Amino acid sequence: MTDVNHHSNGVIPVLIPPELIDHIFSFLRGDRLALEECSKAHPIFSSIAEPYLYADVLLPMNYKMAFYKQLSENPHILKFPRTLEFRLSGHDFPSCPSEPEVLLIMSMVPRMANLISLTLANKWPYRLNEDFISTFKTCFRQSTIEELCLESFRDFPLSILDGKAIKKLTFSDCTAKREDESVFALGASHQSLETLIIRSYHNPDLLLWASYRATSLTTLELRDSSRPHLRDFAQLLRACSKTLTRLHLDVDSRRM
């Protein structure tokens, strides 16, 4: 048992095992305000709260550089993030130069030893530029990421995913870069990929890629899709017919 006394400022001494405090703080994961308040109460509380404060990192457009500085100055934080979400501006549609701070943080992703989930979400749909693709590809492959969520990308080069074991993929308002069918057919399938969620706008190439590469799916979801490409979806369904256990469809006859 650790003596967590804090005699200054007239605070009543308390004797609470740090394991217990840690257990209590674990229930606050996701409640950033509460964790921040708790961490200010005592230096020991601060160190115990830190992993939970950085477990789920959501980076809005204006905070990326501040976060990068924080990571640079406190590299021990790198082991805390389990989910990381970038909110990108995408203001230069249709081809947005990558925000430099995003690339800087991406270069740190391989050092985030416990990172499981990465989300890249654009405000407006846009294409990735070559700098970003190159950096992303390298960092993604070296990372521990198992779940990738992409939102509002056009012509996303799915070859980025080659050679990386991922369990869950979410495409929301995304189109895949057009490739010859033989390119999809020749590549190795993603045997580890269990869940594929396709939401909102998408193109046939995305489904075609999945029907060749995502052949071990256990969960498949087609959500909120306007004018879904049902024939290509049928091909994907056939491809994973031996493994699929859960299927979800959003059906709106006005949009089909």
Added chain:
Amino acid sequence: MLTAVVCDILYSVSNSHIHFIDQSIYRFNRQSHSYGPTGRWIEDHLVFPFTLSAHTCLKKVSIFACLHFDSNARIRCALPAILRLIKTAPSIPVFLSFHRDSRYSSVRVERLNLSPLLVRIRSDFPTGGICPHMDLHINHDLSDCPPNLSIPDVFEMTDNEDSD
């Protein structure tokens, strides 16, 4: 026998939306019922170009269907296509959820009659055939709902005597 969850609707309020929560399980028996108004259904011609029969491992199918109502409160929904799809693998449990999209409808909620939906389901799964277990949920954006709305007014159901 088709098992569906439809009546005794509770509701809870959050963020100005009311979500109907189905509570009781009612069983429908084709022989003891009339089928209600059939002229309140608008057929659509959606066909899914796939079946579920080859999916030997499939344990659960969830379908979220949008309901549209025209100015005469007739229902347009892809239910016929959905039912045809479900029937290709009737042993798979189905979670069927409906949502009324109020963006395209000027019909006030108290005028809506969802019994054609149930009639259609019943007529597609007659007694004695193999039917899936089907959980039927109906969600509704009640932003146009008057504050003194009586919930039974929304569902002009006549199936209560069939419950057990």
